[in-house]
Amino acid sequence: MTVKNGRRWSTANAYLRPAMKRPNLTVVTHALVHKVLLEGKTAAGIRYERKGNVQEVRAKREVILCAGSVGSPHLLQLSGIGSKAVLEEAGIDLQHELPGVGENLQDHLEFYFQFKCKQPITLNGKLNWFSKGLIGARWLLDRKGLGATNHFESCGFIRSKAGVEWPDLQYHFLPAAMRYDGRSAFDGHGFQVHIGHNKPKSRGWIRAKSASPSDNPEIQFNYLEHEADREGFRDCVRLTREIINQPAFDPFRGDEIQPGNGVVTDAEIDAFVRSAVESAYHPSCSCRMGSDDLAVVDPETRVRGIARLRVVDSSIFPTIPNGNLNSPTIMVAEKAADIIRGKGALSPSDAVVGMDENWLERQRSGSPERVAM
16 A cells, blocks of 8 residues: 555655646646657657647657556657557557557456454455444544555565566455445455456557547457466465465354355356456557567657657556555656656665475475474
């Protein structure tokens, strides 16, 4: 969590709002960017629409796209930068062929593993209007209490199997059994873990459907296309059951709500995952960094083949990070800001990273009596 004074401390709160008093910053809201203006192979500005008026802004130095892993590749395509075949299909004139634009799309998936709770101690007991009123009142008065947290205060990572160098399964624990969006909850006390396979091998794409910026692009994630991803979610189910069935949970663990005790075989798990899995809202990698023909930006975040144009957001990750994207995206922006300003790199960290010396041969460390994932 990133929380300050009982509020989520977003990048808008932490970075943008404190800078809005600066005379060299103008923030235009409720605007729809049409395209990057090109003069040959050089970015010259942008065209945007606000309240029905189309305007152009000329760049003195550079244009930097930070529209996210859907918006940035779409804007490049609208500007004529991308795959020749994709642009021809959308009716967009090709200005610069860069076939990797919109490709390599990745995301994290997760599902809820839910259990009944034997003790009346979960948030399911706080969903009546009276309790919610008290929670809201306390938050309004002093920004504290249950309204000042997202409740995902316990999390962890484990390896799915031997030979996986870095833990590739991620857990978030929630002291309640309910939908992620809060629209429905288990009738009684329960708890759940959100679990997902963090290093998917499936790849998708984002492609403009027309030259109009008002037409949403076509998005295809190709979730679970790769057998390794389906195998990863089978591991999610089986390892989670092993963890929750440890003696420490005995005073709390009731019957399994979801997936349910009848979901055991590979086919049953695959069917459950297909029906229950949801996006973790981590789209990324659709303008990936690199030096090969399918790379979109170079190691300096510059769009390959176009001068004075950069992309700085989660779309430039070559592969999806092994965790939530908020912090890595901020780190990319901080690093890009240093590059753009010509600041040197920080000294390399000498922090010690723990590693099980036998990770190639075993999935976990420790003795059978005291297991550490």
